[in-house]
Amino acid sequence: MGQTFTGLLRAVRARTGQGGTARPAPTAALRLCGDYLAGLAASGPLDDVRRTRLVSAIGDLTTATGTDGPFDALLRTGQRALETGGEAETRLALDLAVEATGLRPRSKGAWRLRGGALDALGRRAEAVQAYEQHLALQQNPAAAEEIARRTATLKDLRACLDEAAGLLPGEDGARLRALHDAPAGQARTVFAEVVRARSAGAGGTADPAVRRLVTLYAAHRRLLDRDRMADPLLGGAEPVGVTGLRRLVTGRSVCLVAGAARVTDEERDPGSPLGKLIDGYDLVVRCDTLPAGSPRTDLHAVTLRGDTPWTGPAWHRKAGTRLVFGDPLPHWRRSLRARLVAGAQDHIGDASLRRPLDDPALLGEDGWGPRTSTAFTLLRLLDFLDAADRLDLIGFGLPGQLPPREHAWVTARATHQDETEMRTALR
Template sequence: MTKARTRWPRQRDAEAPTASGETVAADRVDAVDLETCLSACAAHSTKLVASLDRRRVALAEALRNLLATRAATAPATSGMSPLPLLRRPAKASSGSALPLGEALIDPLLAVGNKALDCGYEDETKLALMVADTVLTQRKRSRAGWRLRARVLEAMGAESAAVAAFERYLEFTEEDGFGVAAKVAGLREGARLQAALVQRLADGCPEAREYAGRSVTDSWARGLELHARGALDEARPLLLGALLGQIGAGAPVHEIQQTVTHYLGLLREEAGVAGGGSAPTAGPGDPAALAELTALTTLYAEQRRARMRGPVDDPTFGGVQWLTLGEFRNRIAGKSLCLIANSQRVGDSSLGKEIDDYDLVVRFNSYRIDPAATGRRTDIHVSIHKHGFNWDQQVDTRLIFGGISGDWKHSLRNRLVPGAQTYLGDESLRWPVRDIGRLGRDVWPSIPTSGFNMLWLLDFLDVSPRLDLIGFDFYESGAYRLPAAMRMPITSVHEYTSEKAWVMERARSVTDTRIRLR
C-alpha cells in the first residue's frame, strides 16, 4: 500500500496575500503604518488568552510589553478600537502617521521575533506585518530586514528571503548572525534542487504535458495509478504535479514535501528500504539503483545546504579539539585575566597590564583598543548564537550553548577555518549546567558566557592568579564592536546573582579589578 498523504500539493498563484490583506509580490515591502500594526497587535493579543502553548505565551508577554510601552509613551486616543489582524483600515493622511520612536522599536521587534517563533500561520503573518511596519519608517533597519528575511524563509519565499538577507548585509559591518553563510546555503540549496528536478524531468519527458494542469488533481490521479501498480502511467502525473508546483511559485517547504514523497515512491519501486511501505518488487537493475542513488544524493545535499550552508573545509583548518581535561592542562600554572566588555575597560588605560598576563580571555563581541584593552586575545569565549569575532585569530576558542544540536549547527555555520588552533569540544559546551550540574532549581536564569567561563576556571582551580578586569556587570554600559553595540543588553541573564557569586569569592576588589586568586 502507498503511504497516505495528509496534505496534497495545492495549486498556487505566483503571488500571495500579505499581512495587509492585499496581493503583492513577496519581495516587495508592504507599507504598513504604526497605528495599523499596533491595532493588529492588540487584536491578536486577545486570541492568546489562556493559551497553553509556551511559544504563544511568550508572544503574549511580548505583546503586553509592547502595548504597555505604547500606552506609557503616548496614550492611545480614546475610543479607538483594535483592528482585526488581516484587515486594513482606512488610510490616514500622510502627516498623521504615528512615528516609530526609540521606545517602541525594540518591543515591536520582540513581538515580531516571538510571533515568528510560534510557527503558526497567523503569527507568521503578524511577524511579517511587524517587519514591514519597521521598514516603512526605517528603511535601513538591520533588525527589520533580518526579521523580514526570516519570515519569508519560514513562508517558503526563498528568493525573496535571500533578497532581504542581502539588504541586511548591506547595512551591517559585522555578520554576527552568520547571514552570509545562510544566503550561500539557500542559493546552493536552490541550485541543487533545480538540478534534481531537471534530472527527474529529463527522465520522464511526458511529465511536462501535465505541468500546466491542476496540481492536486494530477497528484491524486498519480497516486491512484501508483497504488494499482500502473507505475509508468503514474510517473508523468506525479512529476507533472511537481513541475506545476514549481511553476506556480509554491513555497519551498511544500515543494520539499512533494519531492520527498516522490523519491519515497521511487525507492519503494526499486525495493530499497526507506520507501515508506513494503517494496512492490524485488531489487531493480543496477542502472536504476545508480540513478536513484544519484537523485537521493542531490536531495540530501540540497537539504543539507539549506540547513547549514556550504562548508569549504570540513576540518576547519585542522582545528584540534579540546576536552575538559586537555583544557585544564593547557591553563594549569598560568595567570589569567578575564576582560569584560564594559565601558569601564574602554575608559581605562590598562592595556599594558592586561597584556602582561600569561593568558588573556575575552568574550563575545569584544573590542580592541590597545591602550585600554590590550592587544592580545589568547582565549575567545562566545555564545553560539552570534558570530562576532569568530574570524579573529586566537589560540583557543570556546563556544558555549545550552542545546547540543543548536551548538553543533552554529559551529558548522560560523566557525572560520584557521582562525583558532584549539576548539572546545562538547565536554566544554555548557559548563555551569553540564559540568556543575546546577539545574534551574539552583540557578534559574541562563548563565552568561562570562559566568560560564568564570565558573569553569574556579572549578578547575589550576591558575595561581585569576583576575576579572572591568567586571561591573554593565553598570558602566557596554563596550563592544559597533555592530554589537546596537544590540540591547539581554534580560535573560541574572547579573545580580552572578555578581553576588563573584563577590563571595573575591579576595580583593578595586574599581577595575576583582581578584579571585
C-alpha cells in the same frame, strides 16, 4: 492580562476608526494588528511568552509618534511576530513587512523582515528576491554575512531540486520541481518518497542516476536543516573538549581579565603596570565582548542569551581558544554555525563544555541558574579542573563585575587580594 489585552484591542480599533469615533487616517499596519488581536482574543487565555511580547510590541506601535517612531515600531512588531513562529504570526509579519517596504522601499530592515517572513512560509523564490534587495542596500559587509549565507542556501536548495528533477522524467520530476516553494516538512517527505521509489526500482542504486539522486537528496536535507557554511572547517580550527582544556591550562599561570572600562583603559596604556602584569601570564582569559585593541586573548568565553542567540554579532576578534556556553543543544549548534568566523580562533570548545555548571559529567552544581555570568562559569570550570599553576582575577574586585552571590564565592576562596593591581588570587 485580560483587561490589558482588551484595552489594547480597543485602542487599536480606535486608532483605525473601527471604534465608531473619527480618528486620523488609519494605517494598514494597525488594521492588520487589530485583526490579529481579535483572533487571538477569541482563542482563549494568553499564556505564551512570545505572543505576550508580540502583543506588547503592538501596544508600542499604537502609541508611537515622531518622525521615525511609527516606522521603527512597525519593524519591531513585525520582528516580534516572526520570532513568535506560529503561522498566523508569520503571516502578520509578512503583511507588516509588505507595508514597511511600501512605505520605505530603501529600508534594509524592512526587506530583511520581508525575506525572513517569506522564508519561514516556504516561499523561497520570493524570499531570495527580498534578501537580495536587502543585500543591495546593505553597506556593511559584516552585517550582511548572515543574509548572504541564507540567500546562497536557498539558491543551493533550488539547484538541488532542479538537478534532481532533471534526472527524473515525467511525474516524479514535476513533483520535485513543485517543492521549490513547499514547506520544509512537505519537501522532506516528498523528496524521500521519490528517492525510495527510485532506489527500489529497476537497477536500484547500481544506476548512476539513482546514486546521484540520493546524493542530491542528502544535500537538500542538510540544507533544509541548516545553512551552508562558507568554510565548514573554520580555517582549520580544532575542537577541544574537557581533556584538551585541562591540557591547555596545566602547569600554567592564568589570569581572567574583567571587561570593565577602567581595566581596558589602563591595559591599553603602553606604560601601564597593569598591562605589563597581564602580559606576564601564560594564558590571558577574557569573556563576552572583547574590547577593541586588546593586546592578547588566549582564551575567550561567551554565553548565549535570548530566544534567538544565533542572530547575535559574529565572534570575529582573534582568540586562541573560544568556548561558547549555551543550552539547548540545537541553539548552541546553530549559533556556532552562524557566529563563528573562520580564522578567528585556533580551537573551539565542543559540546562537552557548553554547560559546565549543570552538566553532571562535569560540575553538576544546582542553583546557579541560566543567568550565571560568563566570567563565573569559566572561573568555576577552571577552578574545578584544578590544573593551573596560578589562577588570578584582574579587575573583578571593581563594583558590578560579578553578581553578589558569585562575588561572595570568589571572596570566600581568595588567597590574596591586591587593590593596587586590581588582582585577586585563587591559587
